Amino acid sequence: MKSTAVFKQMKGRQEPITMITAYDAPGGKAAEKAGMDIILVGDSAGMVVHGYDSTIPVTLDDMVMHARAVRRGAPGTFIVVDLPFLTYHSSIESTFTAVRRLMQEGGAQAVKLEGGDEATTETIARLTASGVPVTGHIGLTPQSVGVLGGYKVQGKTKEAAQRLMEEAQGLEQAGAFALVLECVPGELAARIAMHLSIPVIGIGAGAGIDGQVLVFHDAVGWGDNFVPSFAKQYTNVQTQIDEALENYVSDVKARAFPEDRHTFSMDASVLNDLGR
Numbered sequence: 001m002k003s004t005a006v007f008k009q010m011k012g013r014q015e016p017i018t019m020i021t022a023y024d025a026p027g028g029k030a031a032e033k034a035g036m037d038i039i040l041v042g043d044s045a046g047m048v049v050h051g052y053d054s055t056i057p058v059t060l061d062d063m064v065m066h067a068r069a070v071r072r073g074a075p076g077t078f079i080v081v082d083l084p085f086l087t088y089h090s091s092i093e094s095t096f097t098a099v100r101r102l103m104q105e106g107g108a109q110a111v112k113l114e115g116g117d118e119a120t121t122e123t124i125a126r127l128t129a130s131g132v133p134v135t136g137h138i139g140l141t142p143q144s145v146g147v148l149g150g151y152k153v154q155g156k157t158k159e160a161a162q163r164l165m166e167e168a169q170g171l172e173q174a175g176a177f178a179l180v181l182e183c184v185p186g187e188l189a190a191r192i193a194m195h196l197s198i199p200v201i202g203i204g205a206g207a208g209i210d211g212q213v214l215v216f217h218d219a220v221g222w223g224d225n226f227v228p229s230f231a232k233q234y235t236n237v238q239t240q241i242d243e244a245l246e247n248y249v250s251d252v253k254a255r256a257f258p259e260d261r262h263t264f265s266m267d268a269s270v271l272n273d274l275g276r
């Protein structure tokens, strides 16, 4: 399993870091098999797995369950788990409780939390001082969608760009070992990555940074979720799933399934002895 030190070295030798989300054992297993550097158990589970229209309804129990499943599927991969909505804001005690559950019950190596304001950097400083590896997440922060007023590109004005740069530096100073940048112009993301010594992993943040993260279901084309323009669909498993299930339905209706090879049989004499 790779470590936070390895990710920093990878940035140093300009080797891109690969990250994908996973929510269950087969997803984790596939990611590990592909040689993913990091698996993110993201609260995007709310949308792609649970059918909500945002990450807000996702609970700590949900994330613990997803983390445990992913860990069983990917025993050898560094796992980061999202702290869900409002689990790291009210007190440091409740934040520690949430982190303890994600790491001890969920089996995660690290947690990720959204935001770059002073309160968030203070929380990150407390966590890292206590031995918790933390990934920051700024730019588009989906847990604040209600405040941001929608899912849109961040950091396009001089003030917003300046603020993102300062937040990124604050998160590094607070001890974050990596930073996720979401929906930020490529030029600004590259500038931020250049000014930081910790790896910057992007989603919708261009190629000039230290790594990339995609949502599993976007990458494989699973579900009917909106696929953002910055995501790349490497395949479309949904069309295969649709076809398979349609064929199953028509097979059963036509009595074409099950066939003999799908059916157990027994000695005819036993059936005779049974009478009628």
Ligand code: KIV
Pocket: 021, 040, 041, 042, 043, 044, 045, 082, 180, 182, 203, 213, 215
């Ligand atoms: O939950 C998630 O999938 C994420 C990524 C988009 C970075 O936080």
Ligand code: NA
Pocket: 042, 043, 044, 055, 082
């Ligand atoms: Na997330």
